[in-house]
Amino acid sequence: MAITKNQLEKIEFYVCAKLDSLNWQHTQEMRPIAKKLAGLEKADKEIVDVAILFHDLGKHTGESKDHEKRSGEMARKYLEKENFDQRFIEEVVYCVLVHMAGLYNQGHLITTPEAKVLHDADQIQQLSEFGLVKNLINYGADIYGNYQQGLVKTRDIMFKGYNLILTENGRKMAEPGYKLVKEFFKKLDV
Numbered sequence: 001m002a003i004t005k006n007q008l009e010k011i012e013f014y015v016c017a018k019l020d021s022l023n024w025q026h027t028q029e030m031r032p033i034a035k036k037l038a039g040l041e042k043a044d045k046e047i048v049d050v051a052i053l054f055h056d057l058g059k060h061t062g063e064s065k066d067h068e069k070r071s072g073e074m075a076r077k078y079l080e081k082e083n084f085d086q087r088f089i090e091e092v093v094y095c096v097l098v099h100m101a102g103l104y105n106q107g108h109l110i111t112t113p114e115a116k117v118l119h120d121a122d123q124i125q126q127l128s129e130f131g132l133v134k135n136l137i138n139y140g141a142d143i144y145g146n147y148q149q150g151l152v153k154t155r156d157i158m159f160k161g162y163n164l165i166l167t168e169n170g171r172k173m174a175e176p177g178y179k180l181v182k183e184f185f186k187k188l189d190v
């Protein structure tokens with residue numbers, strides 16, 4: 001289905017108003033990555049883009065746990081209210097609901113090209129300067145408690161993200177970011 005510029009801008013406005021700045025930045029930076037990967041993986045770019053906009057919206061509560069379920073519900077509610085095509089809604093909601101499956105060792109649940117692209121773009125975007133900022137904030141308490149161990153923990157979480165990538169094309173795209181992260185921690189002697 002062809003989504004109009006106006007429909008897309010309305011979603012952007014809705015999500016941006018609810019998300020914190022860090023997660024909005026993450027969402028925005030994922031979009032060009034996903035667009036490129038969707039081309040390579042022959043995924044539907046509109047489904048991917050709308051799913052990306054909604055995928056972390058469930059974090060608007062400040063809670064990360066189960067955010068994919070909240071994001072899925074919010075996406076469904078919004079898209080149904082705006083009279084989007086039912087098949088389009090199901091595809092978008094599915095992408096959103098499974099985007100954390102890799103992290104729970106259930107990557108096999110991610111089956112459509114669109115869901116794979118969203119999942120991989122989520123990881124690729126975080127192998128970056130942005131990802132370093134985000135993860136150092138997230139694990140700040142560990143670093144305060146034990147500098148060396150906290151940094152090792154942060155590094156390993158970021159490496160795990162790289163290992164979760166499902167597609168060959170995604171892995172290739174993640175390579176420069178992975179190198180950046182590796183070198184960053186190497187300079188810190190961890």
Ligand SMILES: [Fe+2]
Nearest residue numbers: 055056067099
């Ligand atoms: Fe997420």
Ligand SMILES: [Fe+2]
Nearest residue numbers: 026055056122
């Ligand atoms: Fe995300």
